[in-house]
Amino acid sequence: MPRPARVSPDRILAAAAVEFAARGFGGARVDRIARRARVNKAMLYYHFKSKQGLYRALLRRTFSLAAARFQAIAASDAPPAEKVDRVIAGLAALIHDQEFFPAIMMREVAEGGAHLDRETLLTLAAVPRAVGGLVQQGIAEGAFRDVNPLFAYLSMLAPIVFYLAAGPIRKEFGALHLEHLEPLPVDDFVQHMQETMRRALARTS
Amino acid sequence: MPRPARVSPDRILAAAAVEFAARGFGGARVDRIARRARVNKAMLYYHFKSKQGLYRALLRRTFSLAAARFQAIAASDAPPAEKVDRVIAGLAALIHDQEFFPAIMMREVAEGGAHLDRETLLTLAAVPRAVGGLVQQGIAEGAFRDVNPLFAYLSMLAPIVFYLAAGPIRKEFGALHLEHLEPLPVDDFVQHMQETMRRALARTS
DNA sequence: GTCTATACTTCGATAGAC
DNA sequence: GTCTATCGAAGTATAGAC
Numbered sequence: 001m002p003r004p005a006r007v008s009p010d011r012i013l014a015a016a017a018v019e020f021a022a023r024g025f026g027g028a029r030v031d032r033i034a035r036r037a038r039v040n041k042a043m044l045y046y047h048f049k050s051k052q053g054l055y056r057a058l059l060r061r062t063f064s065l066a067a068a069r070f071q072a073i074a075a076s077d078a079p080p081a082e083k084v085d086r087v088i089a090g091l092a093a094l095i096h097d098q099e100f101f102p103a104i105m106m107r108e109v110a111e112g113g114a115h116l117d118r119e120t121l122l123t124l125a126a127v128p129r130a131v132g133g134l135v136q137q138g139i140a141e142g143a144f145r146d147v148n149p150l151f152a153y154l155s156m157l158a159p160i161v162f163y164l165a166a167g168p169i170r171k172e173f174g175a176l177h178l179e180h181l182e183p184l185p186v187d188d189f190v191q192h193m194q195e196t197m198r199r200a201l202a203r204t205s
Numbered sequence: 206m207p208r209p210a211r212v213s214p215d216r217i218l219a220a221a222a223v224e225f226a227a228r229g230f231g232g233a234r235v236d237r238i239a240r241r242a243r244v245n246k247a248m249l250y251y252h253f254k255s256k257q258g259l260y261r262a263l264l265r266r267t268f269s270l271a272a273a274r275f276q277a278i279a280a281s282d283a284p285p286a287e288k289v290d291r292v293i294a295g296l297a298a299l300i301h302d303q304e305f306f307p308a309i310m311m312r313e314v315a316e317g318g319a320h321l322d323r324e325t326l327l328t329l330a331a332v333p334r335a336v337g338g339l340v341q342q343g344i345a346e347g348a349f350r351d352v353n354p355l356f357a358y359l360s361m362l363a364p365i366v367f368y369l370a371a372g373p374i375r376k377e378f379g380a381l382h383l384e385h386l387e388p389l390p391v392d393d394f395v396q397h398m399q400e401t402m403r404r405a406l407a408r409t410s
Numbered sequence: 411g412t413c414t415a416t417a418c419t420t421c422g423a424t425a426g427a428c
Numbered sequence: 429g430t431c432t433a434t435c436g437a438a439g440t441a442t443a444g445a446c
Contacts, residue, residue, distance in 0.1 A: 008411085022319075024312070026232015030440065040413060045441065047411095103315040110226070110308040110315075112373025118381060124374075125383045150389065151397045155364045162363035168317025169329075176323060178330045184355065192356045199404040213429085235422060245431060250423065252429095 009047050011037040016058045021100035024107050025055055025115055056120045059108065062101055066094055067126035074130050080138030084156065084201065085194050087131055091160045092190045102165035128153050135201075144201040156197050163189055214252045216242040221263045226305035229312050230260055230320055261325045264313065267306055271299055272331035279335050285343030289361065289406065290399050292336055296365045297395045307370035333358050340406075349406040361402050368394055 015037035019028045030051050034041045048054035073086045094101050113121055132149035139146055163186075170184070220242035224233045235256050239246045253259035278291045299306050318326055337354035344351055368391075375389070 021315070022317070023231050024229035024315070026228050027230060029438090031438090041440090042414085042442080043412060051440070106311045106315040107229070109367065109371050109374055110229070110311040112227070113377035114227075116377070121377055121381060122383070125378055125381075129383075147397065148389075148393070151394055154368055154394075155360075155398060155401050158363040158367035159360045162314065162367070163359050166314050169314055172318035172321075172326055173330055176326060176330075178327070178334075184353075188353070189356055189359075192352065193360065196360055196401070196405040199407070200401040202404070234420090236420090246422085247424080247432085248430060256422065 008039055008043060012039060012044055012047060012054070013058055013061060016054050017062070017100040017104065020055060020058060021103035021107070025111065052115050055115055056117060059104070059116065060120050060123045062098060062104055063124045063127055065098060066101060067123070067130055069094065070127060070130035074134040080134070080141060080143040081198060083134050083138070084197050087134065088156055088160060088193050088197065089190055091157060092164065092186055095164055102161045105161055106165045131157065138201070142203070145203045147201065152201065155200060156193060159193055213244055213248060217244060217249055217252060217259070218263055218266060221259050222267070222305040222309065225260060225263060226308035230316065257320050260320055261322060264309070264321065265325050265328045267303060267309055268329045268332060270303060271306060272328070272335055274299065275332060275335035279339040285339070285346060285348040286403060288339050288343070289402050292339065293361055293365060293398050293402065294395055296362060297369065297391055300369055307366045310366055311370045336362065343406070347408070350408045352406065357406065360405060361398060364398055
């Protein structure tokens, strides 16, 4: 039983992540994805059956991995405030396994779910659900003040996603000497957002 | 002197905003823009000289209008905390004149400044500069605690942009009965973010 | 499962008359 | 400034041999 060796689909998905993140659905080129994955185009169409099929498969994998992380945090028995800390740090850490998650998420929000089917939409929705649920529970336990859980979700995740996705354009700005662009380390921003959310959710006004 | 009547370029830009916001640079079709603007393609290429030229012109107009708003707020003599309130409300209000600002901004961040020249990049950079400067001043005056101004910029703008750009996909979720998707009014979210930033920037920990 | 070759379509851009 | 017609390039997808 040497190995089933399904290396192709994974390599294709990895290449697709790079391409779709950088250029969006409409700007992505199937040829480029195939070349980067070192398979020929026919192989790509054999595994996924269209550009759209590949896109959906990529989004399902990307968002289900992210949702799994948040669900695990939500299911843990840490106190609510610590769960929020972990969600913020976990999102930033996601970039290690899923380098292109932020850009893909930004694009898909702007895309408005075009190109997606019901199943894929359901996968995407698992992310706000996990985080919103966690906040809701914190409110029910009296650990947080009474805020809309979806609002809290947006205020903690959007800045991190934005920050991570903005890496390339920040580099462009830097090349133009536009910002006093100190390295702006990720960890500092994570801490900033953790402190921000701690304050935002604190019961004692 | 009846009128200079430069109706075409404006109509083209308006149509381009719809198309680029919905599909991104690579997914946008020049024919669709021309049709929507009710001009023929040759006219479009006469005014702007390529798809890229049109895209740049659109971004310059879009971001310079946004930056102007924030610069006006920064230059006013309101106390720093109120300026932050106004920036948040102003961003949400932007959508009235610039319906597609959020989606375009999200896409361009993900795009990493590809397709842009130096001048256009400079225009985009005016937005973080205006807001960052306003926060910096608040810190200098002792009204805010000592935070990185760029971090503060991200934490106040990203959630609003995300929220506004997510309108279409939220609608998709709603169609699947995924969220207990109450209307989620914009004004409530604006107030939420104002309160969040008030807490995030308060000196007295 | 993997490859080469190619069919078919659409796109960005322009020529040239008015 | 405005239009019609069209070119050449590039794109997605597939047929069919191995």
